[in-house]
Amino acid sequence: MSAAQSDCDVCVVGVGPAGRAVASRAATAGLSVIAVDPRPDRDWMPTYGAWLDELPAWMPASVIASRIDRPAVWTSRERSVDRPYGVVSKPELRKALHLDDVKVEADRAVRLSAHRVELAGGTTIFADTVIDARGLGPTGNRQAASAHGIFVDAAKVSHFVAEGEGLLLDWRDDNDAGPDDPPSFLYSVPVGDGTVIFEETSLGRAGGLPQRELRRRTIARLAAHGITLTGDEPTEAAHYPLDQPPQRRHRGDVPVLFGARGGSMHPCTGYSIAQSLELADTVVDALTSGTDPVEAMWPLRARMVYWLRMRGLKALGRLTNAELIALFDAFFTASPDDQQALLSAHDDAARLPRVLVSTVAHTPFRMRFDLVGWTNRRRWIDG
Numbered sequence: 001m002s003a004a005q006s007d008c009d010v011c012v013v014g015v016g017p018a019g020r021a022v023a024s025r026a027a028t029a030g031l032s033v034i035a036v037d038p039r040p041d042r043d044w045m046p047t048y049g050a051w052l053d054e055l056p057a058w059m060p061a062s063v064i065a066s067r068i069d070r071p072a073v074w075t076s077r078e079r080s081v082d083r084p085y086g087v088v089s090k091p092e093l094r095k096a097l098h099l100d101d102v103k104v105e106a107d108r109a110v111r112l113s114a115h116r117v118e119l120a121g122g123t124t125i126f127a128d129t130v131i132d133a134r135g136l137g138p139t140g141n142r143q144a145a146s147a148h149g150i151f152v153d154a155a156k157v158s159h160f161v162a163e164g165e166g167l168l169l170d171w172r173d174d175n176d177a178g179p180d181d182p183p184s185f186l187y188s189v190p191v192g193d194g195t196v197i198f199e200e201t202s203l204g205r206a207g208g209l210p211q212r213e214l215r216r217r218t219i220a221r222l223a224a225h226g227i228t229l230t231g232d233e234p235t236e237a238a239h240y241p242l243d244q245p246p247q248r249r250h251r252g253d254v255p256v257l258f259g260a261r262g263g264s265m266h267p268c269t270g271y272s273i274a275q276s277l278e279l280a281d282t283v284v285d286a287l288t289s290g291t292d293p294v295e296a297m298w299p300l301r302a303r304m305v306y307w308l309r310m311r312g313l314k315a316l317g318r319l320t321n322a323e324l325i326a327l328f329d330a331f332f333t334a335s336p337d338d339q340q341a342l343l344s345a346h347d348d349a350a351r352l353p354r355v356l357v358s359t360v361a362h363t364p365f366r367m368r369f370d371l372v373g374w375t376n377r378r379r380w381i382d383g
Contacts, residue, residue, distance in 0.1 A: 176216065
């Protein structure tokens with residue numbers, strides 16, 4: 001599209017954290033940007049966390065509301081992960097991703113193409129590049145992440161999760177779920193406002209787990225550690241698909257998909273914010289150099305990493321709680337660098353296969369049939 005026909009260099013549709021990041025970074029790079037969102041100033045509801053080494057160098061330290069230098073995981077025993085983790089301050093993240101030089105249209109996009117955005121109010125925006133960052137669609141029966149979180153006063157739970165400490169995965173069997181029930185784990189970290197979130201989480205089950213069941217399990221966990229609730233504690237809920245693939249290279253007359261909508265959701269962990277922040281500059285660099293942003297974000301090695309992680313998601317969706325404990329026991333014997341290849345590295349197609357093979361090799365032999373889907377392929381799908 002010629003400059004004479006175009007209203008802007010980039011039109012970003014959706015200004016959640018991912019869309020706001022690419023809009024802000026594009027404007028900082030000198031591109032003209034229009035951002036479209038029906039509620040651009042709405043609060044971001046989820047609690048966001050990230051490994052600190054995943055965050056881009058331009059991100060200010062103030063964005064980290066709570067730092068955990070050695071987070072813990074519970075499998076068959078407690079282990080420490082030698083890698084700093086942080087909970088993100090949403091107000092500070094919003095400040096860091098300012099839209100001072102972005103024209104914001106508070107309207108809903110009804111039709112999008114590679115260079116055109118039609119708004120519900122009747123306006124049409126023409127752009128050299130349209131980026132669709134509207135997040136994920138309905139979960140349906142896709143493999144999903146489901147979580148129910150309860151925020152509890154930190155002083156009340158300091159014997160369980162103290163300041164500067166955190167539990168990223170707690171697979172202990174004190175959530176009142178039976179051995180034949182779909183598994184879930186506890187995620188619990190201080191969030192930086194004087195509270196600790198206790199979030200029972202299910203990963204990989206088709207359709208996810210209901211909020212009522214996850215809340216029941218969270219309360220049971222807390223009760224097992226001597227913590228009773230008033231019932232007035234703030235809560236949060238999460239429910240989203242984990243299997244959103246990267247965009248195809250030859251996409252035709254469709255926009256660039258970005259953030260979770262474009263495949264940045266980690267299939268095995270449900271994390272997406274750090275990768276979206278990192279890839280914002282990748283997209284902007286491609287736009288300023290005249291190359292394809294989708295190719296820049298998703299070279300062959302990154303697509304191979306995604307494919308391998310999807311194999312992990314399939315396994316997560318069919319293992320029992322006891323098998324998942326054995327799986328994570330095996331995984332957390334790997335070095336921090338090898339752990340990072342699965343948990344974070346976007347395009348490390350050399351290391352990840354070795355990590356996965358080593359993990360499987362250290363699991364009980366009979367369990368490997370479930371891991372690869374030769375047995376119990378539909379264990380939690382039909383139940």
